[in-house]
Amino acid sequence: LAEAGLLRADIAVLPEMFNCPYDIRFFAGAAEGEAGDSCRMLAEEAAFHNMVVVGGTIPERDGDRLYNTCFVYDGQGQRLARYRKHHLFDIDIPGQVSFRESRVLSSGMGDRFFMAGGRRFGLAICYDIRFPEFIQQLSMGGAEAIVIPGAFNHVTGPAHWELLARTRAVDNQSYVLMAAPARSRNKGGYQSHGHSMIADPWGTVVATAGEDEAVVVEELDFSLVEKVRRELPFLSGRTKDDPVL
Numbered sequence: 001l002a003e004a005g006l007l008r009a010d011i012a013v014l015p016e017m018f019n020c021p022y023d024i025r026f027f028a029g030a031a032e033g034e035a036g037d038s039c040r041m042l043a044e045e046a047a048f049h050n051m052v053v054v055g056g057t058i059p060e061r062d063g064d065r066l067y068n069t070c071f072v073y074d075g076q077g078q079r080l081a082r083y084r085k086h087h088l089f090d091i092d093i094p095g096q097v098s099f100r101e102s103r104v105l106s107s108g109m110g111d112r113f114f115m116a117g118g119r120r121f122g123l124a125i126c127y128d129i130r131f132p133e134f135i136q137q138l139s140m141g142g143a144e145a146i147v148i149p150g151a152f153n154h155v156t157g158p159a160h161w162e163l164l165a166r167t168r169a170v171d172n173q174s175y176v177l178m179a180a181p182a183r184s185r186n187k188g189g190y191q192s193h194g195h196s197m198i199a200d201p202w203g204t205v206v207a208t209a210g211e212d213e214a215v216v217v218e219e220l221d222f223s224l225v226e227k228v229r230r231e232l233p234f235l236s237g238r239t240k241d242d243p244v245l
Helices: 002-006 024-030 037-049 126-130 132-140 156-172 222-231
Strands: 011-013 052-054 058-062 065-073 079-084 090-093 097-100 113-116 119-123 145-149 175-179 197-199 205-208
Touching: 002 037, 024 058, 037 052, 037 065, 079 113, 119 132, 126 132, 126 145, 126 156, 132 145, 132 156, 145 156, 156 175, 156 197, 156 205
Parallel strands: 011 052, 119 145, 145 175
Antiparallel strands: 052 065, 058 065, 065 079, 090 097, 113 119, 175 197, 197 205
16 A cells, blocks of 8 residues: 555555455454454555555454455545445365355445546455446446455466456446455465456456566546447447346
8 A cells, every 4th residue: 555655546456355364264353343453554544645545355343243345445534435245255166166255254235336536436346246237237327447356266266357357347348456365375275366457448458467466556547438338338228128237
């Protein structure tokens, strides 16, 4: 965040579960409410650098429930949004990777939009990207860029991370910003694919990281959103026979 601030970024995005290992064994112990250290840090850094901070996600405790939650703060340190991951990551690929967020986390919802720099942004978290109708609700709700903190693994990441980022960018004629943890150098446990990236409304990857820690900086040209939506007006061309979102 400090580096992004020095680079005069308007918006900084952190990855999913940035404050603890992405492992259900650690979620309960690392869980905090909004008054906890993680959110306080996010708000302070946002205010110090006068930039919007999309705080990736943290394990959030609310009563007896835990959520995978993204907090967003504006340049004055005031909360813009709190979105709780709706689609929980429950998969089992025999011999490769198995993970069940639902063992400890609850499905949530919350604020799926925020305004920054006069533009409307949509929010989703990791596994949400695999549900096209859910993501399309964001573009149909006016989002010109969709921010998705995530942590795809070493199996699904190489196969689907870039593919889904580009596909959702084309589907929604929006920028898609994907922020992922760097890959752990410790053997065993959940291994993130990394490769944070930005895809533009034409489906072109305009910025990307590798699997190591990095700060990716890109200027979003929102006139491209307007141009693509004008030239290929399928978002506005829905008919009464199309499925209801």
